[in-house]
Amino acid sequence: MAVIEFINGSNNTYKGMKRAINYIKNPLKTAEHLTGGKDCSPDTVYEEFVITKQNFNKEKGRQFIHFVQSFSPNDKATPEIINEIGKKLLEHEVFNDFQVLYATHTDKEHLHTHFIINSVSFSEGCKWQLSKEQLESLKEYSDELCREYSIIVVDGEKGKHKNRGEYRATDKKQSFKYELYLAVKHCKWCSRSKDEFIENMNKLGYKVDWIDERKYITFTTPDGKKCRNRKLYPPEQFTKEALLKAFELNRQKADKKQLEARIELLLTAIEMISKDKSNNHNYHLPLTSLEGQAKKERAIEGAKGRGLDWDKEY
Structure with a gap:
């Protein structure tokens, strides 16, 4: 199934946020139709993130959250399907009222989608937090989306894979x-x-x-x-x-x-x-x-x- 991994960058500043945004939008890694924004525009996402922070006087501390949803290299899903799964993932309640930039990368053997979350809510000004229970809920939701699109599951043994039907029957x-x-x-x-x-x-x-x-x-x-x-x-x-x-x-x-x-x-x-x-x-x-x-x-x-x-x- 898809693996969700949060990236803890050491330089979580405005400059670091801009570099992260530029990195996931890099045309050598993705394409324009594989880049999107939740409650923001990919073209002006950096400025929109900054304005949200300034509106609530929340310009100190952590500026963004970066995570990746990765898929098996053996999966035959197209970049467009992987991108659609990423977009649907943002419908989970943990992202409510937060701006998110996402882009599906095709430069590696395995397809994967990067997400950059504004650390400040655009509606209430609160900081983004994720509890252990919410993280587990997010992973379960990712699994459900994988089932919906018949994504391959890695069964834990090196080199062996199962399709979604086999996974449902054995897990x-x-x-x-x-x-x-x-x-x-x-x-x-x-x-x-x-x-x-x-x-x-x-x-x-x-x-x-x-x-x-x-x-x-x-x-x-x-x-x-x-x-x-x-x-x-x-x-x-x-x-x-x-x-x-x-x-x-x-x-x-x-x-x-x-x-x-x-x-x-x-x-x-x-x-x-x-x-x-x-x-x-x-x-x-x-x-x-x-x-x-x-x-x-x-x-x-x-x-x-x-x-x-x-x-x-x-």
Whole structure:
């Protein structure tokens, strides 16, 4: 999967910030279409960073944060895909209200994206901080993006690699969460109410602890693992408010029979996969396996529209 590494530069001053910006924008390392800015323009990013600091009288101390998201040299993803992953990474909540410059470099054997974060928030003037828990959350989000784009995973043994499907089947810590993500995502668009959502999740084997007075929803997997909705990515799509909004849209756009047909189709497919023990890696993760089958079908017969489109928000 992608590796996130923070670079601790010794010269974290205005001059150091300017050098870092110029370095990641170097046309010998990247291209204009692979360079972008979150809440800032790549052309005037240095000046914008400085103005933000001056507005809040925060010109002392650390001036910027520099980190890199690197990918395996064995991956066949294009620079444009890697750049898109980097852009989506900045949707994580740790970057809220902070200006970020990013650029994907193609000068090495492995593709990688550099990020320069302004150390001062443009909305509140607070300094950027990252706790251990937030760092772990950011890495998990990066992993989810890698799954979405079928990025290769390095399995820890030199020279050996696994694709995303193999990784989901063998890494229990991540696979159960991804399986839950698929279950919630599907039931989100197959339900017209909170109660119907819980009922559909129950049909898939999941318990749902949704108490109005509590901020988060807690899901319990068929084998007893617990996970809150804030751990699913992108988290803003799985808040109580986002789910309730989806239920309302479902009420407006689809009748009960259509939604029931979707969940029954899913249950039938899961039952078929679970009975096929020959696929001993994935039969206990039927939604993950079903997603993989759907992607293969779309690749082979995309023009015919076959397969389940897991990525479409119905």
